[in-house]
Amino acid sequence: AAGVIQSPRHLIKEKRETATLKCYPIPRHDTVYWYQQGPGQDPQFLISFYEKMQSDKGSIPDRFSAQQFSDYHSELNMSSLELGDSALYFCASSLGEGRRRNTEAFFGQGTRLTVV
């Protein structure tokens, strides 16, 4: 079965550079979530989209932005990177079922971002 695809799997950037992470949800899933997981930490919610509109917002820095496109894939754009942005970034997708029910989210393998 198709899963959530994230690219790239690994990314190394220098401070103050920009990075773009991509997420391709499971086919027919209409909801995408972004999470940041630091070493030894629990995943922190950044932002989510339902039907291409922002649905919920968490602890996403102003330097980050995200969007969901017409084909439901999502991109997380990160600018002015800092050393503290080094983390594993997960994308997850779920089926919103018309906003009636928050079904389980299926997570991708993550993108490991290292800022040097």
Added chain:
Amino acid sequence: AQSVTQLDSHVSVSEGTPVLLRCNYSSSYSPSLFWYVQHPNKGLQLLLKYTSAATLVKGINGFEAEFKKSETSFHLTKPSAHMSDAAEYFCVVTSNQAGTALIFGKGTTLSVSS
């Protein structure tokens, strides 16, 4: 608002003995609750979910959890631990509205010794 507390940061068991990972939640709405497992350097895999149906939920790999509204708990159990169960376990809560954040607990590291 939703929140979740995992009562133990680390649980150690012997192979073949029962596993209990404790989770308490707080939610303003009827919650959906999940348990996810994360093996080292791997993604997050769904173990089981509660979405207002049966209160005793069975998941993969022999795990199950019971939703107790009166105790606001959703503890994860397994009758007999296996070495391959060693991993990080996250209890997750969310509201029933699609697209709202899944809030993770701090995680419980399960160690299994032979």
